Amino acid sequence: MLLTLLPVELLIEILSQVSRSDLKRLCEVSKLFNKLATPILYRSVVIKAESEVSLEESLDTKLLNITCRHSENVLRFTRDFQITSSFHDLTHKRCSRNWDFNNYYSGEFQNEDGDILMGKLEQTIIRFLEKLEDGQLCNFRYIITTFEAWSPADLRESWELGTCIPEQLLSSYNGQLQAKQNKIKSIQLVMDGSCYTHDFVGTPDLTSFQNLKCLSLIGLNQFYFESLWGTFNGISDQLQELELDFVDWQAIDYDPDSPENYFAEEALGMSRKDKICIFPSLRVLLLSRVPFQPFQRAMAYVFGFTHLQSLRLQLCPGWEGFLAHVQHLNSQIHLKTLEVQHTMNCKDSMGEGKQLLTFLHAFDSLEELFVSTSGPSSAVDLWHAALKHGATLKRFIHHQRTKHLLAPCAAKHLLKVLHIRGSGSDALKYKSFIMQRDKYINNGKECPKVTTKFHHFAEWIFRPEDFPSMKVLATGDFSHNGQYSKTNVILCQREVSDPPKTISGRFYRFAKESDAGLWLLLETYSSALAACPTDSILEYWA
Template sequence: MESLPVEVFWAIADWLPPQAVRSLSQVSSRLHSLFIPLLYRTVKFRAASEFALNVIDIDTFFHLHRFSQDSCYLQYVRELSIHAPIVLSRFNRCAYFNVFRSSANVNSVSTLGTLGTSNEGKAHEQFLDDISRQLQLVQARLKTNHLRSLQLRWRLGACVPPGFLDSGGYIDRHQKGLHHISLATDGSCPHSGNCLGGLCGLSSLKSLEWEGIQQHVEVDILRSCILRNRAQLVALSIGFIAPVATEDFYQFIFGVTLTDSKPCNGSDYASIQFPSLRTLALSKAFLPRQLRPKEASFFISLQSLILRDCAGQLAFLGSFSRSQIIPRLRHFEFCSDGLLHTHNGNRDVSPLVDFLLSLDNLKHLHLRLSAFSNTSQIQLAIEKHRSTLESFAYHERGLLPIDEEGLFEDIRDKTPEWLYLMPWIIRPYQLTALALCTEPSALRSRLEPMARTSALQILHFRFSGSEKAHRNIQAEIHTHLSKKYQSVSNGTSPIESFQPTYCGTSARNLSIGFDDHLPDSLVEPMDNFGISNRPSASISEAEEFVKFADWAFGPNGLPALQVLAFGDFSFEDRYQNQQFSMHRKCGDRICTGKACRDPFSGNTRDRNFCVGDVMNPPRWDLFQANGFNFLSICPESGLMDSPYE
């Protein structure tokens, strides 16, 4: 063992669950020196409750790890994440914003006096002081510039305290070599952006994500940061709380002024400004309605384009198509509400169809359309790319009757009109990931004739919407399974008597750098917020889903299927009661780690699947599609929007 190369041990560690690596690190001093840096390469600190974002488990970490500054495990950290659940979202993210305030967007600090009493200012200051104190414990033990090759994530969705990301703060002075930074801040706070000036000093960023932008000072910082890193910037993701109108989109966001003159080599000015940019994601941005050909070339080098609820995005795509410049996109995601983001009430989906028809060789196509007309045209665009598509998601919502008489209508999920033509529209024997909004029985009837040749690894029944927000679909399925496969004794209810055994590695086992002091669920039960968790009176939907799972994982089902998901998985735990997943039972090439048993029967041979922990699946990296990210695509709302607001 002493003679084996270090690379061999690292290769082994990549295939082992974290707890196994932790155990191996205790075998010998050499293995300890090899594996401990790997275990603590990524550390995630969390605020367990959305109603106490200033209570992060940093104090708990230092209580359980009593080391000197020189021997602290944090010296190995290359990826630091500070995370919190965003379920009810902006209800309690900032002392200057709450559900009782009529104005949701505060545009300037000058309005501070109208926001309430001075108690808000004191609460806000105390909140930042609490976070700052905990951050200083971590900062003092990180190696200078040791985070340069990986990433630093701040995902609280709250205000950032002074001394951390501001000009002259810790990041600006000690971690200037960062390659990736991910921010989720609360732009509705009048102080937002005051402590983010240090972003302008970073010059090695390859990936920048920032969600929750609203203040003008934030936009100025964003533009300065983008320009400083434009030479090597590969991925850029920008999300606003609300669209910010601007006449010059390129100057406003990218700081680029397009002129009529071109460089002597004949290439466009904009493409020279961002030679490495391959991925662009825009959420609630304001896109130009008219696009000249030279402006379209700004996007020509992109391989991935994501547009989510941007003002004018449909007209933007239509104008792009008319430019006759064909981008080299391999991944395209489009999310739009026809009632909110169309011009003069025109909900024609034709510009999107024209844009998709102008593309070639798409590998990943993800669409979410709400309240659009003539959506049947979409099948023409989908059919064009069927020979190259590897993942496909389609989520459509429209006006549907909500009563038996059909007198009342509301926006609801709907089955695509082209589903009956599925074998000619998409190819299940080529797709590895599929997400559709339809009934399980309807999809099964289309898949059965070609089931044995299916290459599907991930299948997602995509449902969402406010009509499901007060339902606990997870409990409904648990109730159905426990009634069918487990006898209830001692007069207890099915939910009380049923405690599922999850397949694979639990969330607790995947908390690298922590002893077992964190709960598996970091979000408080929804009962505490006045939302019922009881199953609905009818569980026919749950029964239909379980029947589909029995077929899909069975001998006559989909042979490559590894994950079957049901519900809304956008924004992790936000819609946790609408989520349910099943994995193929342990023993195959995907489901590895702890042995699992059927939680609904003592006989493990009765079933071909087990309850899955989708947040921490056995091995997402073995899937051809991008695992959990695929289940989270096309969110129904913005990150900083509350589904209950």
């Protein structure tokens, strides 16, 4: 085999680009490839709970059991550890701490020392962590999103379950990660912000991670403010990426008419008159449902813009005042990505639109601009403001609830992907205008069938004389890392080589798993497809 003649370093680099399935096949036919590919295969370990409601009962531990029986500790190669489950709704049944208060205080869930007893979920995690060397982990993730850029020498862990965090993992007195893996550089958590156990179980203690560079917290509530203050007080100056998502404003007692801002005062430890930069090294900042008012001016000082390249503001009350003060305080803004999602039911949506236009004219060199407007602000004015960044702009997304027709696309020969977005939660509840409920049978298999109106639209989009560069027509909700992927529809241009029976229309067909180039194109534009999500990552019920 000619590949074996290549230098080992080059061969490893080639194997790193091979899909996992193909890599496994190579391991089965060659001892050399088995030796070289094993570190690559075990770089990422995924443990998944199949049931959204019953995590402990449906947790798949087969992979972990196999690694534990392996003659050598293959987990020493692991750099990406994920514990994940698909979830949509907020439900206490999913959490391993779904106790009755009387049972908790009776001691049923405590050992002789008063510590919370571990369930199957916690035991599985501890078994994994015990296979690692001290200080091996560099990244810990308990989340739904991922950082795209990371060093092969770093290890990241993911907990994608949307529950509160076991104290055996992250606590000041018995946390396994603090004790054994305090060199972690990245922490990402998706938690249950409505969980009632925080007041007696405790919140994650992050103060021990002095090497932390990236922090993502989703599903926060007021119980986390003290933990956040301690974390920020110790390491805020070194954080390079920060994501805070409160999911539900009620979780932090936010009142738009109040002169107070509990997040700013308790989590950041600041007053309205402060002029302190708490995060001077930030490169990436994503804030969702984080209130700025009435601290807009003070918070403009908090987040340093010297190095900031990506700013995403999703449903943040008072964001327009925040941007106005940022513009006033910073003579040079170096943003490459800007996302602004207007707050729903805003009283002055026109005012919000004007402030965004002013901010866009204050600098240039944006590469990505994602905007979701809720009022009647002029789309044309926004597009003119975007032209200020025309020389560098690569992705421009504008979602607007309006009855006005969009102007025709002036550069049809550049258009590769068209996304018709819909709410994922709506797609699960209501009749689709894209897909018919009945399906047709092809070679004994059920195949999807588009509605007549959408069929005509797709035919027009993929007709060569109209949009010759069009590659993909995507419909649905691509937010939150594919949470609603089952409701999405992806069409592509029909190829001459496609068998007639597989064709959905004269000029288009459904995407197939084997369309490698198409999926690569979608990955390239994944940030644009997921921008400005209409639904929260968890549905909070009143």
